[in-house]
Amino acid sequence: MRVLTWNMWWRFGPWDERRKAILTVLRDLQPDVIGLQEVWARGGENLAQWLASHLDMHWTWAASRAPERWQGRIGDSTVDVGNAVLSRWPIAERDTIELPAREDDDDGRLALYARIDAPTHQVPFFTTHLTSAIDASAIRCQQVKVLAEFVTAHSSGTDFPPIVTGDFNAFPDSDEVRQFGGYKTAPAVPGQVFLDAWEYADPAQPSATWNAANPFVAAGFEPSVRVDYIHTGPPGPQGLGSVSSIRRVGDEPVDGTWPSDHAAVLADLRTPSDLHPLP
Numbered sequence: 001m002r003v004l005t006w007n008m009w010w011r012f013g014p015w016d017e018r019r020k021a022i023l024t025v026l027r028d029l030q031p032d033v034i035g036l037q038e039v040w041a042r043g044g045e046n047l048a049q050w051l052a053s054h055l056d057m058h059w060t061w062a063a064s065r066a067p068e069r070w071q072g073r074i075g076d077s078t079v080d081v082g083n084a085v086l087s088r089w090p091i092a093e094r095d096t097i098e099l100p101a102r103e104d105d106d107d108g109r110l111a112l113y114a115r116i117d118a119p120t121h122q123v124p125f126f127t128t129h130l131t132s133a134i135d136a137s138a139i140r141c142q143q144v145k146v147l148a149e150f151v152t153a154h155s156s157g158t159d160f161p162p163i164v165t166g167d168f169n170a171f172p173d174s175d176e177v178r179q180f181g182g183y184k185t186a187p188a189v190p191g192q193v194f195l196d197a198w199e200y201a202d203p204a205q206p207s208a209t210w211n212a213a214n215p216f217v218a219a220g221f222e223p224s225v226r227v228d229y230i231h232t233g234p235p236g237p238q239g240l241g242s243v244s245s246i247r248r249v250g251d252e253p254v255d256g257t258w259p260s261d262h263a264a265v266l267a268d269l270r271t272p273s274d275l276h277p278l279p
Contacts, residue, residue: 004031005165006264010038021254034086035127035165048084064108085114121160128166140176148188161233161241194231216261
């Protein structure tokens with residue numbers, strides 16, 4: 001199963017050219033399930049729906065309840081922002097949860113759940129976008145606790161481990177990422193562990209998804225860092241859902257246009273066709 005996570009950079013910059021570049025990347029990679037953040041919707045048009053229609057995929061999305069701060073940045077109060085899931089297979093159920101926020105910095109961050117009706121197992125799939133303020137680690141710690149509880153509530157009834165994707169806006173060694181993982185410090189929910197899929201990567205691979213090589217990032221003079229993640233629960237029977245490969249993608253221009261200010265992360269997870277009975 002091929003899984004991808006990507007922050008779409010909402011409706012900033014040359015958004016119409018960018019969405020075409022995004023579509024080109026996704027067509028080339030052919031992921032089975034995609035978690036998207038900063039998805040825009042305006043009137044009857046939705047970026048997730050547009051992508052899904054061109055990729056022949058199912059889709060669902062959840063809008064922020066407080067998009068006003070986003071809208072003020074582009075001067076258009078008619079554009080919504082949210083998270084979305086695209087799937088090659090039907091989406092059997094969905095749910096959302098609001099994440100905690102600072103009183104003066106609430107722009108409606110949320111987590112979206114979709115149960116994917118894959119051929120051999122139902123897959124609990126999640127995508128989220130944590131608050132971005134550089135000094136907001138304490139709030140992100142609260143957010144990952146709510147997120148972890150949300151994942152627990154929706155992960156039963158299948159042997160496939162939950163998959164949690166998203167832009168955490170946090171360094172890999174941050175308190176919030178360590179707490180969500182639960183294997184380098186006490187977990188956000190007692191007894192619950194989520195493996196950072198990048199642990200399986202070749203250490204020599206480029207990892208920064210917020211990368212100063214991207215001109216949209218370079219303009220802010222910030223350091224390059226990995227802030228976009230695919231997490232999985234511990235593997236199921238015989239390694240079901242374990243990571244077989246992972247890499248950074250969407251990290252170069254397409255016909256002269258950078259698709260987003262973020263690079264994407266792509267992981268291949270083991271499914272029954274990849275597994276063999278233990279001796």
